[in-house]
Amino acid sequence: MRAWLGVRPIPNLLQRFIGSQNALMAAVFATRLMPFVSFDVISYAAGLSPLRAWRFAVATLLGVLPASFLLAHFGDELASNDLRRAGLTVLALGTITLLPLAWKAAPARLRSALRRWLHLG
DSSP: OOOBTTBOOOOHHHHHHHHOHHHHHHHHHHHHHOTTSOHHHHHHHHHHSSOOHHHHHHHHHHHHHHHHHHHHHHHHHHHTTOHHHHHHHHHHHHHHHHHHHHHHHSOHHHHHHHHHHTTOO
């Protein structure tokens, strides 16, 4: 690979990712599910990419819906004045949020055993 005017060429894998409408749409969808990722940054990046507007809109809508329903449910539980139900909801939301981190922190042997047990391959 040669550099042209001091710019490194983009690796082939990244070129294929940026050129794939499905991959870009999946990336937008996945980042919309993550509450700690800035929507602005993702929107600007998607605007600079060749992702079609309708695909961006669909991925954003589908990615935002689960969090919207969870937050609406959480608000309803808090408004119910039943602290036990509200506490269980907070615990469930925290658990759901921390599951990916726990999976990454688990030793490889444990992850492998869980995959076999759940028949995930």
